[in-house]
Amino acid sequence: MTPADLPTPALVIDADAFERNLATMAAALPGGRLRPHVKAHKCTSIARAQQGVGHDTFTCATPREVVGLARAGVGDDLLLANETVDRGRLRTMAELETAVTVAVDSVETVDAAASAGIHRCLVDVNVGLPRCGVAPEAAGRLADHARHRGLEVRGVMGYEGHLMMVADRSERRERVGASMALLLLAHEQVGGDVVSAGGTGTFDLHEGTGVTEVQAGSYALMDTDYGRQELPFEQALHLVGTVISVGDGWAVADVGLKALGMDHGNPSVVGGIVWFCSDEHLTYQPGEAVQVGERVTVLPAHVDPTVAMHDVAWLVRGGEIVDRWEIDLRGW
């Protein structure tokens, strides 16, 4: 079977590019220096491939991702790099055989974790992105409270998400350094072995900052937004669509916004210029004449939410479909 035989829209992974991305990252951040973020792919098979190149620790954004990985037996150290006070989900995570660590940034999140039987936490520190994370100067006090509640405090985490898309690399490096200084300040008060930070956009900017592990995820598949940066990772994911209509100066493919994360804007179409997306349509201007029934290649602007809209991804090598990977970690 080839991509031309797939019902569309279909999510397709270029196996060679994907494996090169994994190898490049594993060479830069081997073993536990990378804690791959599974939110970017929500796919146990991809996590297993990441494990195959040496990473046994994983980052998750939802309890569902933690529980799915653990039940599939992938990884031996799973981090929920996000806050939750959902006692049912915390209890489910606490009962897993795999070691689970959760991020905490308040007395409430500490208490919820401790009450549910969770044993390990990282103190989540605000390093400049107005989102989760305790103020650096309050991190030590929160760690004390967590230890008082019986939690092992393994260290700190901080996500410099506001810096992922800073275009100039030297400016990005400088600002990452300033963010990590805040994280290290917190770490001095918190203690523990772990200083966890970063993402694909800053994966190689943590040398000398004291960061012990990087939480990158998008590098495995990539998207057009990260593609504009000078990163050593290739576009390994695309959508295959079918041209369903040809107008006077435009064509329409069946890859609509219900198949694409739209928060970073429109996708790109190979050999054409995108006009707009509707629920089930992509209207674009083709570079040369196309016919109804032709296949079209669409590159998403943002990989994480795009993958989360699909049940399955197809692995392609040398023009042949060689595997079918379930996107099995969707939901919450």
Place this chain on the structure above:
Amino acid sequence: MTPADLPTPALVIDADAFERNLATMAAALPGGRLRPHVKAHKCTSIARAQQGVGHDTFTCATPREVVGLARAGVGDDLLLANETVDRGRLRTMAELETAVTVAVDSVETVDAAASAGIHRCLVDVNVGLPRCGVAPEAAGRLADHARHRGLEVRGVMGYEGHLMMVADRSERRERVGASMALLLLAHEQVGGDVVSAGGTGTFDLHEGTGVTEVQAGSYALMDTDYGRQELPFEQALHLVGTVISVGDGWAVADVGLKALGMDHGNPSVVGGIVWFCSDEHLTYQPGEAVQVGERVTVLPAHVDPTVAMHDVAWLVRGGEIVDRWEIDLRGW
């Protein structure tokens, strides 16, 4: 159980508002004058409620929606208001017991439908939105070809999607009239009993235009984008989130962009001002102090893709959860 007991993010339907929306529309466009579009909710239970107020014909955007409705025994006349040349899916639709009609706008789509055993079509006409649809002057020729291939040509459809958000109502009415004149021009050449058009934004602007049925869907649940128009429908859908972090001037809820269609921009949050969405976070400025663990109400900007990101919606009446509706028509 109440919404406060739900794991979050959770999709919640206000049963009273939903039923008022259905009643208002059924009064304006009773029975077959409305062909409810299920792409807005992808939910058999909602379609069944629409059937309960008198609509037995339905509009679908994907084969999956057609097949799901037919297998659930909902509706007696299902329209795929979209083009496809997927022979497998066309054959599956042709084998259903329910009568299925497909939109066609090219020789290729006619031939694919006829070869797969489909019996009925509407000629899809371009009425001004650069998307699918044959040029009005070419509609008659395509109808001839469809009849030659053995298809019953039931009439025409045309979607004036570019006019749904025209803010001024009299301008909207005038431009709908001009679009429908194109559709009627095509209908004169095509023949058949059906002239199908419209959506929620233009549901009451077709009197005197010759349109026999309106394809509205969003009216049942509504969103903030349609909410800005003077429409007689209420916001019946929201998301319940949980505050998971409180910062210095902001709070974070667990309703991120993987739970929200983002193509119409950010959602709204009741009692606060949205700053930005991340994959699993909504950062907002609360109007008054909030605490971790509090519930928050989020209104999506675009209902259709939002619902498509969830497995289930919870029906609430008088503060109690009275039903759990599967979003069972997702995918393609």
